[in-house]
Amino acid sequence: xxxxxxxxxxxxxxxxxxxxxxxxxxxxxxxxxxxxxxxxxxxxxxxxxxxxxxxxxxxxxxxxxxxxxxxxxxxxxxxxxxxxxxxxxxxxxxxxxxxxxxxxxxxxxxxxxxxxxxxxxxxxxxxxxxxxxxxxxxxxxxxxxxxxxxxxxxxxxxxxxxxxxxxxxxxxxxxxxxxxxxxxxxxxxxxxxxxxxxxxxxxxxxxxxxxxxxxxxxxxxxxxxxxxxxxxxxxxxxxxxxxxxxxxxxxxxxxxxxxxxxxxxxxxxxxxxxxxxxxxxxxxxxxxxxxxxxxxxxxxxxxxxxxxxxxxxxxxxxxxxxxxxxxxxxxxxxxxxxxxxxxxxxxxxxxxxxxxxxxxxxxxxxxxxxxxxxxxxxxxxxxxxxxxxxxxxxxxxxxxxxxxxxxxxxxxxxxxxxxxxxxxxxxxxxxxxxxxxxxxxxxxxxxxxxxxxxxxxxxxxxxxxxxxx
Numbered sequence: 001x002x003x004x005x006x007x008x009x010x011x012x013x014x015x016x017x018x019x020x021x022x023x024x025x026x027x028x029x030x031x032x033x034x035x036x037x038x039x040x041x042x043x044x045x046x047x048x049x050x051x052x053x054x055x056x057x058x059x060x061x062x063x064x065x066x067x068x069x070x071x072x073x074x075x076x077x078x079x080x081x082x083x084x085x086x087x088x089x090x091x092x093x094x095x096x097x098x099x100x101x102x103x104x105x106x107x108x109x110x111x112x113x114x115x116x117x118x119x120x121x122x123x124x125x126x127x128x129x130x131x132x133x134x135x136x137x138x139x140x141x142x143x144x145x146x147x148x149x150x151x152x153x154x155x156x157x158x159x160x161x162x163x164x165x166x167x168x169x170x171x172x173x174x175x176x177x178x179x180x181x182x183x184x185x186x187x188x189x190x191x192x193x194x195x196x197x198x199x200x201x202x203x204x205x206x207x208x209x210x211x212x213x214x215x216x217x218x219x220x221x222x223x224x225x226x227x228x229x230x231x232x233x234x235x236x237x238x239x240x241x242x243x244x245x246x247x248x249x250x251x252x253x254x255x256x257x258x259x260x261x262x263x264x265x266x267x268x269x270x271x272x273x274x275x276x277x278x279x280x281x282x283x284x285x286x287x288x289x290x291x292x293x294x295x296x297x298x299x300x301x302x303x304x305x306x307x308x309x310x311x312x313x314x315x316x317x318x319x320x321x322x323x324x325x326x327x328x329x330x331x332x333x334x335x336x337x338x339x340x341x342x343x344x345x346x347x348x349x350x351x352x353x354x355x356x357x358x359x360x361x362x363x364x365x366x367x368x369x370x371x372x373x374x375x376x377x378x379x380x381x382x383x384x385x386x387x388x389x390x391x392x393x394x395x396x397x398x399x400x401x402x403x404x405x406x407x408x409x410x411x412x413x414x415x416x417x418x419x420x421x422x423x424x425x426x427x428x429x430x431x432x433x434x435x436x437x438x439x440x441x442x443x444x445x446x447x448x449x450x451x452x453x454x455x456x457x458x459x460x461x462x463x464x465x466x467x468x469x
Contacts, residue, residue, distance in 0.1 A: 088271025241286025
């Protein structure tokens with residue numbers, strides 16, 4: 001009979017790092033940030049990352065026990081084992097917990113943080129509504145009309161609480177060329193529909209790219225890091241928007257540890273909708289509305305488009321492709337950019353690295369437009385350092401533990417269910433996940449062998465997006 005203790009021991013170094021990261025965030029908020037909420041971006045990032053990193057496997061384990069998984073065998077489902085799809089719960093709790101702790105440490109939530117400059121209240125209310133919608137859709141399917149209606153309600157709620165686009169700032173040379181009467185383009189009565197369209201569109205765009213292990217979470221994390229950098233520029237100075245972006249980036253990176261190929265849990269509609277909605281809201285409060293027009297190189301909406309380029313491109317291409325074929329834009333297909341790259345022979349990891357790289361370069365361009373390229377590069381460097389540390393130190397330690405027989409068992413003892421040793425079973429599973437990730441995961445190829453490292457499920461793909469129902 002096996003002893004469960006080794007599993008606990010194998011995660012002890014990880015738990016220590018998570019605890020140190022969380023405590024460092026708290027100490028930083030009290031000391032270096034001096035309990036000033038506008039200066040707590042780094043503490044928020046560390047705490048959200050620690051919470052999400054710790055909570056994700058706990059949610060995965062409970063989802064497996066409760067059967068809240070994507071089950072194989074149904075139409076369009078090519079995976080062979082059940083995979084939990086409630087990763088959005090970890091993202092939501094990580095973001096809310098980190099922000100709540102920081103507000104408690106600092107003692108108050110300034111008025112400017114609640115409204116248009118920070119958008120805390122609008123993001124909290126609208127984000128909670130759209131997260132609940134996605135969670136229900138993860139558990140039981142929701143009709144497209146109902147989803148779109150609820151998403152519009154969430155967008156209107158955010159608009160009423162300060163997350164709104166009333167005008168688009170433009171540089172002086174644009175005003176001179178087009179003879180504009182002011183340094184901004186006033187949207188007037190179109191402000192509400194434009195804002196709601198932006199919020200709902202980006203939320204669905206992020207959900208659309210969530211069709212491959214780690215893709216949506218990684219791209220969104222890079223976008224959040226970019227908004228964090230851009231919002232702190234001298235000519236924008238939206239520190240509270242930068243705080244929310246930092247917290248979101250931390251929560252996504254903590255989750256990505258379990259979502260990157262081979263994925264052990266999916267982001268789900270709850271996570272994709274929530275992430276897209278927050279990014280859309282932050283691009284409004286922290287980018288489009290914050291710039292001083294006299295110091296702009298390009299209009300702020302161009303910067304926002306650069307930050308969110310990949311999900312917008314993939315969604316636009318999907319609409320054009322389906323219309324050109326005479327199909328409904330709600331018809332799902334396997335023609336997304338990541339599908340095409342997989343069909344070209346790239347592995348899942350290489351596809352993810354390629355798209356990450358493109359997103360990061362565009363983020364650097366966006367940061368350069370506001371003079372924040374050095375800050376952005378420092379953030380990316382710190383994230384890469386942590387990624388290498390996790391991969392080379394913590395994962396190697398876990399792998400060394402897994403190759404030894406557990407105490408209380410005979411070395412080489414077999415698993416009662418599989419007839420294989422636990423270490424060998426795990427090693428084979430990881431190897432098979434890597435091998436299968438290089439294959440094309442076409443939605444028609446339902447007989448293609450797949451393991452957790454190469455799963456594309458409808459809940460993790462486009463079929464449950466509002467734009468595809």
